[in-house]
Amino acid sequence: MDAQNIRSMDDSDQNPEQGFTSDYLLYLLAAASDAASAQFHAQVRDRGLKVPEWRVMACLAEQDGQMITRLAKIALYEQSRLTRIIEKMEEKGLVRRSPDSQDGRRVRVFLNAPAREMALDLIRQARAHEQELLDVIRNTGADRIKPTLKTLIRHLDPDTPLDS
Amino acid sequence: MDAQNIRSMDDSDQNPEQGFTSDYLLYLLAAASDAASAQFHAQVRDRGLKVPEWRVMACLAEQDGQMITRLAKIALYEQSRLTRIIEKMEEKGLVRRSPDSQDGRRVRVFLNAPAREMALDLIRQARAHEQELLDVIRNTGADRIKPTLKTLIRHLDPDTPLDS
DNA sequence: TGCGTAAGTATGAAAATTCATATAAATTCC
DNA sequence: GGAATTTATATGAATTTTCATACTTACGCA
Numbered sequence: 172m173d174a175q176n177i178r179s180m181d182d183s184d185q186n187p188e189q190g191f192t193s194d195y196l197l198y199l200l201a202a203a204s205d206a207a208s209a210q211f212h213a214q215v216r217d218r219g220l221k222v223p224e225w226r227v228m229a230c231l232a233e234q235d236g237q238m239i240t241r242l243a244k245i246a247l248y249e250q251s252r253l254t255r256i257i258e259k260m261e262e263k264g265l266v267r268r269s270p271d272s273q274d275g276r277r278v279r280v281f282l283n284a285p286a287r288e289m290a291l292d293l294i295r296q297a298r299a300h301e302q303e304l305l306d307v308i309r310n311t312g313a314d315r316i317k318p319t320l321k322t323l324i325r326h327l328d329p330d331t332p333l334d335s
Numbered sequence: 336m337d338a339q340n341i342r343s344m345d346d347s348d349q350n351p352e353q354g355f356t357s358d359y360l361l362y363l364l365a366a367a368s369d370a371a372s373a374q375f376h377a378q379v380r381d382r383g384l385k386v387p388e389w390r391v392m393a394c395l396a397e398q399d400g401q402m403i404t405r406l407a408k409i410a411l412y413e414q415s416r417l418t419r420i421i422e423k424m425e426e427k428g429l430v431r432r433s434p435d436s437q438d439g440r441r442v443r444v445f446l447n448a449p450a451r452e453m454a455l456d457l458i459r460q461a462r463a464h465e466q467e468l469l470d471v472i473r474n475t476g477a478d479r480i481k482p483t484l485k486t487l488i489r490h491l492d493p494d495t496p497l498d499s
Numbered sequence: 500t501g502c503g504t505a506a507g508t509a510t511g512a513a514a515a516t517t518c519a520t521a522t523a524a525a526t527t528c529c
Numbered sequence: 530g531g532a533a534t535t536t537a538t539a540t541g542a543a544t545t546t547t548c549a550t551a552c553t554t555a556c557g558c559a
Contacts, residue, residue, distance in 0.1 A: 311479070315475070317358065
């Protein structure tokens with residue numbers, strides 16, 4: 172090899188891709204999602220829940236008795252993964268499973284009462300936290316962000332259920 | 336692929352939290368990030384790269400010779416995880432490591448030439464893909480989304496480097 | 500009715516990720 | 530100068546996640 176290209180402390184180099192990452196939509200989406208979620212997830216863990224458990228509970232609080240596959244889609248998890256998440260949640264007593272009476276292949280998942288309480292409570296916290304974030308971007312586009320994201324999601328994955 | 340969206344007619348449940356999830360900012364961010372990334376990641380895998388490898392390469396294409404910790408922060412990975420990602424990338428011949436001459440604790444990571452080629456190429460593809468997405472949200476707030484996300488990120492994690 | 504196909508869930512095994520902590524080099528500060 | 534502290538990376542072990550596929554039930558239809 173040639174002489175080592177030892178960089179000085181000041182990191183002053185000619186980078187042909189200057190500022191790609193930090194202005195790249197996919198990166199900004201991932202970074203924003205990560206950072207925002209991390210903040211709220213602390214509150215989730217304070218309740219002895221894991222993040223996937225919270226996600227599932229939030230889905231079920233809205234629509235109890237979902238089937239595994241659909242729950243997986245909504246919660247953004249892979250089906251086999253969700254199956255195992257539900258198994259653990261059942262052991263913890265958060266949910267119960269029962270096969271669909273109409274279609275024996277389906278397994279429907281129901282929130283147990285105490286878990287529902289906790290879910291509703293967390294949803295309140297989530298709404299408060301969301302409002303804080305919206306306040307942060309009040310002057311930057313708080314009113315446009317949700318519609319924009321929804322448009323994107325609908326386009327990329329028409330199956331994702333988005334009401335409004 | 337074609338996930339069925341068939342809710343049984345009998346799904347008449349009282350949901351006190353109607354429409355929480357599908358209008359919740361953190362959910363929309365995660366869902367949008369997931370869906371958008373999934374689309375581009377297919378192109379990454381076509382080149383025989385794993386997603387973490389692409390992320391690291393994109394960072395290094397911009398600023399070669401980063402240290403592990405910083406790379407981890409930018410690429411949104413945990414430090415110990417990044418260490419292992421870099422190990423594999425080194426085995427694959429994508430990058431090389433060398434200890435910082437000034438500070439023996441630091442390990443700097445450099446892109447090898449062929450990997451740089453590939454990175455620059457993928458960055459081009461990424462830009463094209465990004466443009467497609469921006470076109471999709473052209474009328475919904477394409478001009479506001481990046482600034483909004485950046486404001487959010489800066490607020491949540493002031494250490495994240497965002498130029499513009 | 501019976502057969503081929505599809506849908507829904509589960510599961511083994513491999514790969515990845517996390518968490519706590521070890522190790523080692525630099526810095527602080529007395 | 531050196532002990533205490535902080536910073537940077539690596540690593541063991543447990544846990545989680547993925548991938549392919551098995552398994553079961555339902556459905557289409559000749």
